[in-house]
Each structure stands twice: as C-alpha cells, then as structure tokens.
Amino acid sequence: MAAWLPWAAMGAILAGVAATQFAIGRLWICACGYVSLWHGDVWSSGNSQHLTDWYTLSHLAHGFVFYALLRWLRPGWSVAWRAVAALVMEGAWEVVENTSLIIDRYREVTASLDYYGDSIVNSFGDGVAMLAGFFLAARLPVLASVLLVIGMEALAGWMIRDNLLLNVVMLLWPLEAVREWQMQGAPPGAR
Template sequence: MHGPPPARVPASLLPNRAGIALSLAMAAALAALLLAMSRVPICACGHVALWTGDVNGPENSQQISDWYSFSHVIHGLLFYFFAHLLWRKWKLFGGRPALWALPIAVAFEGFWELLENSPLIIDRYRSVTVNYGYSGDSVLNSVSDLACMALGFLIASRLPAWASVVLALAFELLTLWTIHDNLTLNVVMLLWPLQAIRDWQGMV
C-alpha cells in the first residue's frame, strides 16, 4: 500500500535573483527621484550617523536610523502578511512562487517615501502633529527606511505568524513608551488628529 501523499511545500514568498535585482533598482530609482525633488542627500549637519535618538532634534529623519525605523520594520511585517494572503490563501497567480512579493512591497514603500516627502504630507505633519519643524527625510534616511521594510519582510518570512505579531506589538509599545509615538498614532494623527494625543506627545 502507498502511504499518504507528501505534504505540499508552501510556495516561497522570497524573491529570486531577478526579484532582488528589481528591488535594488527600485531603491536606486527612489533615491534618484528624491534627489530630483531637491531632498538633501544626507543630514544638513554634514556627517552620517548610524543612529539618532533625539526625536525632536535636527538629525531625526536625517540619519541612517532613528526611532521611526521600527515603524518601517513593521511595514515589512505587514507587507509579508498581505503577500501571504494573496499568494498562499487566495492563490494569486495560481499560487505559484511569489518571487515578486518583495519588489511589490518595495514599490509600495517607495511610493510612501515619495509621498511623505511631498509638500502635502510635510505640511500635514507640521499642522496636526507636534513635529512643527519637520522638513522631510534625507535621501539617506528614506533609503534606510526602505531597507528596514525589507528587513521586516525577511524577518516575517522566518518567523511564525504569532511571533511576527508579538514583535510588531513590542515595537509599537517600545516607541509609544519612549517617544510617545508609533505607527498607529502616526496614522491616527495624519487622518484624524486628536488634540489630546497632540498634547500628550508634546510632553516628550
């Protein structure tokens, strides 16, 4: 008698070489577009730092990483979740290997970086949040945010779903406690600004 059929191996959600090359090309295109938008390549302070922790300082959103980098890692966790739904649950393209899932995530993240550095969103941040002096990200910071998203996507591919949820919640609570801000509050304040939250954030 034949035994039970072997379990079907889930299609990979990680890119092949072509997908990686496309992701890198889009990251380079993002940098070029931001430069064309007259964004500063690096911090106006003239030096490059791996980390800046002063959320109200002039180097926030200008260096390689800051407290908001955690939000971009969460973006990657979320993008992986949506890729899982599209390819593994809803069988997008017949459930074939989702080699383009990361490039699509990079495209969405890149679009947000362009939008975030547009006068529309910069003015919105200034008018409804405590970031009165916000002037947008440096190109270095935007590309680093893109890399943080890709890191989150890769982490999610290695972790069980519950661990990704725990990690996202841990990052949200960490930044909520430390800087009175996180991805959730960022969305709330951009779409439905609340004065009570604005006052609380001003206490940092």
C-alpha cells in the same frame, strides 16, 4: 526565471526612490554634513536625516504588515517577488511622504513641528528596514510576528510617544488629546 531578478528589481527600486527624491529636492544626507548609523533624538533637526532612528521601527513594522497582506493577496508569488511588491509600496510612500503636502500635514496636525522631510539616506534606511521586517515575517511564526510588532509599537510609544499606529491616526484623524500627550515628551524649548 533567474533567481537574481527580484534582487535586481529591489536594487532598482531603491535607486529609483533615491533619484525621485533627489529630483524633488531632498538632500542626500543631513544638512549637518555627516551620516550617523543611529540618531535617537526625535526633537532635533537630525531626526529623519540619518540612516536609522526611532521611526525605523515603524518601517520594520511596515515589512511585517506588507508580508501578511501580500501573502494573503498573492499566495502564488515567491517570497522574493512579494518583497519586490512590498518595496514598491514602501518606495511610493517614501516619495509621497516627502512631498510638501504630507510634510505640511505632519507639521500642522502632529507633534512633528520641525519636520522637514527625510534625507535620501534615511529613506534608503527605511526601505532596508521594511525589507528586514518583511523577511523576518517570512521566517517567523505568525504569533512571533504579531508579538514583535506589538513590542516595537510599545517600545516606540514609550520612548518617543509615537509609533506607526499613532502616526497613521494623527495623519488621517488628528486628535488634539494625542498631540498634547505627545508634546509632553518634548524638551521645554520645543513646546
């Protein structure tokens, strides 16, 4: 099989996710009219609208988790084809995450009161971040991967009072105490 085929599949998945998001009404870029490489203010309307933000750490962590899962489930597959499978999972989440059902859920039960979904460029950045995490996990020792994910979770938890674990907990089993703690990090006008 051609070595380029999984890379072409990854490109097609990223393009397919972008097309699907466009079809469901997502904006290509921030409504502000420009794209930043990094947007660090999670309480602004630019959050999840630019190429990377604090939630990029969660997507890097997805890559580590997907690598571990697929290494266990599909040990006979090449790393590149496992990356394709991981990107299918990431892309599916990016589409589902940007539906009204999930956007409304975030706004109801989390501190993300002004969350209106991701721009297409942000979802693209999330997919690339997941791939970066996946390929890092493929090259790092297991202990280094575990420590890196814990470090990313701790950093995001400290800086924005949110991370992958808290995001999942609050989406599935909202805890008012966690929501209140997260809101303590909000600027006075956002509370």
